[in-house]
Amino acid sequence: MITLARDDLRSLIAEARLAPSVHNIQPTRWRQGDGVIELCGVPGRSIPVVDPEWRDWRLSHGAALEGLVIALAGRGLQIGQVDIEAPRSLSPATPTQTIARVKLASIDHRPASDPTGTRVSWRGAFRPMDGAANAALDRLATACNDLVLVREAPAILNAAKLGDRAGLFFLRDVAHRRELLEWLRLARSHAGYQRDGLNAEAMTLSAIEAWGAGLVLGPLFALLDRVGLAAPLVAEHAKTKSAAAIVLFHRPKGEDAFVSGRAFYRAWLEIERQGLKGCPMSVLADWSVARDALAALHQVPADRRIISVFRIGRPKGAPKLAHARLPVDELLV
Ligand SMILES: Cc1cc2nc3c(=O)[nH]c(=O)nc-3n(C[C@H](O)[C@H](O)[C@H](O)COP(=O)(O)O)c2cc1C
Structure with a gap:
């Protein structure tokens, strides 16, 4: 059973939060229990008009989990087991929900590093095809x-x-x-x-x-x-x-x-x-x-x-690599 020190968890989440979320709503929160990391969702951070089936909300949580997986790999860790809670009907007033529980394990093989720091949404025009x-x-x-x-x-x-x-x-x-x-x-x-x-x-x-x-x-x-x-x-x-x-x-x-x-x-x-x-x-x-x-x-x-x-x-112009994100301490519950 692997349990992370609070500072290690904080630095993991600092990386995981670079994952994209729809409208940058950042609905994912993290909680560590005994040998388990819980990925939680805040229904209040949602876009129920644009996303009435809560599909983009769940997609965003999936991206956040992948962000955690990538951050873990950099530290010689991986997800051993993922238990996903059955989706339930939600409204913005629903309290924070557990979406999945993950157990950590040592990594079998270290994958090539992922460009999480440079990936950023580019909404400008593109250079001519070449x-x-x-x-x-x-x-x-x-x-x-x-x-x-x-x-x-x-x-x-x-x-x-x-x-x-x-x-x-x-x-x-x-x-x-x-x-x-x-x-x-x-x-x-x-x-x-x-x-x-x-x-x-x-x-x-x-x-x-x-x-x-x-x-x-x-x-x-x-x-x-x-x-x-x-x-x-x-x-x-x-x-x-x-x-x-x-x-x-x-x-x-x-x-x-x-x-x-x-x-x-x-x-x-x-x-x-x-x-x-x-x-x-x-x-x-x-x-x-x-x-x-x-x-x-x-x-x-x-x-x-x-x-x-x-x-x-290929972007016409230089994308700014600044990511607007919530402070890590607000993401840990
Ligand atoms: C499910 C999903 C849907 C998205 N849809 C759009 C979109 O329609 N238009 C857009 O410009 N960005 C879209 N995005 C990108 C987010 O707005 C973006 O990831 C977020 O603002 C964070 O910024 P970053 O990607 O630069 O880190 C989407 C992201 C996700 C996860």
């Missing part, structure tokens, strides 16, 4: 079986337009916009700017653009939409079509999203390992019209579900 990017995509396609890479320019353009339609579909729902705004940190003066949510820098927005985004997504949206200006103002197709590829990340149908989340983080780290950056475009996976169209067009096997869609490439 031989190096092409070779990186070839390597990515062979490194990960959970991905379909959409590489032809017309197909990327099609996904880019579909992304805008999907985005607008969700943004037209006022509750959706309100929830999104709750997690946006558009001004540096926001108390959560470096802690959680999506800040202006992470979204590659200047101060003026961030201020404008607050108006467009907030009080002006309905009016702008009526006069046909909302669609062009929230459109992302120019950025998306500059991508080297659109990545369809798929997992077995019916798989627990917690399990998919582990593979999701692994896939993203593989993208990073190949020198590529990007960000998920969840609207393409969440809107069934887009998900089904992409699955049919790009021959995603019938027994697999598209869990997430990324746009990736």
Whole structure:
């Protein structure tokens, strides 16, 4: 039975918290009992309008567990056993839930290190396609079986337009916009700017653009939409079509999203390992019209579900490697 000293647990969590979470909500908490580490979820840190099935919430916990696995490997440890609690129906008022209990073991073999420190969401445009990017995509396609890479320019353009339609579909729902705004940190003066949510820098927005985004997504949206200006103002197709590829990340149908989340983080780290950056475009996976169209067009096997869609490439500009994260002591319960 392996039990960690408090300081060792703290340094593990400091690394594990680099894992991605939807809207950077960071819903995962950790607790150590006798020889067991409990991964807990805070239902209050959730986006029930955007994520009514709590799928992205569970995916985020899965990514957090994978973050722990990677941090453990660096210390000669691995997960010996994982017991996952049966998912139950949740509301933001539900108290903190145990999601999984893991037992630690010594590692059999030390895997190659993972680029957790440099992986970061890149929401800007991409450099033009070239031989190096092409070779990186070839390597990515062979490194990960959970991905379909959409590489032809017309197909990327099609996904880019579909992304805008999907985005607008969700943004037209006022509750959706309100929830999104709750997690946006558009001004540096926001108390959560470096802690959680999506800040202006992470979204590659200047101060003026961030201020404008607050108006467009907030009080002006309905009016702008009526006069046909909302669609062009929230459109992302120019950025998306500059991508080297659109990545369809798929997992077995019916798989627990917690399990998919582990593979999701692994896939993203593989993208990073190949020198590529990007960000998920969840609207393409969440809107069934887009998900089904992409699955049919790009021959995603019938027994697999598209869990997430990324746009990736070599960034035009220098991504900031700063990760807004909660302090470790808030993540330990
Ligand atoms: C399940 C899931 C869905 C996500 N969907 C989106 C998305 O639709 N658009 C986006 O820009 N980022 C998306 N992200 C990325 C998160 O916003 C990002 O990981 C988080 O803000 C932390 O920032 P980092 O990735 O730079 O560490 C998603 C992440 C997860 C885990």
